[in-house]
Amino acid sequence: MPEIRFQIELPNGSLETCYSPSLIVKEYFTPGSEYALDDFIARSRTALTIASDRVKAKYGRPCGLALGQLQEIEAMAAQLQHLPQPKVKLIGFVE
Template identity: 45%
Template sequence: MPETFWTVRWPDGAEERLYSPSSVVTELFEAGQSYPVPDFLARARTAMERASGRVERKYGFACSAAMDQLGRIEARVAGLPDQKGKVACLEISQ
């Protein structure tokens, strides 16, 4: 369950490095692809929920880091002035 980082560019041009305790993000995101904001958010929710679930199955407790990251993603999306823009996945690394 290698922790994974992925870098995104938000519709406003800002770049951010995101965290997952699991490589599950590679199942939902691809470097070089862009996702409409609602699709990105749905994929991020799925990824963080799956990552937390994997941690729970292995260690017996949910992953608060995954849920914290999801909260930061949701807050960032809520603050975007353009909900119709796209989020670019720039890089995924383990």
């Protein structure tokens, strides 16, 4: 399975690199685009769950790295919810 990483800029200006075991994230994010924090979380949840399910279909178990990445994204988002109109920018993909 082709894996991919995607770099994001959080509302506080910090950069993070996220992991997906599938290229499905390219269907949910566009480089250079900004997403409201809640929208980014929802898109991440959908894409990373699909990616994990693809791993499960191929190897018989879900992808712990994809599910762990989703937990990290949700934890980061929880710390940024207090900001007014927080947005996440997708910088780009690294294959």
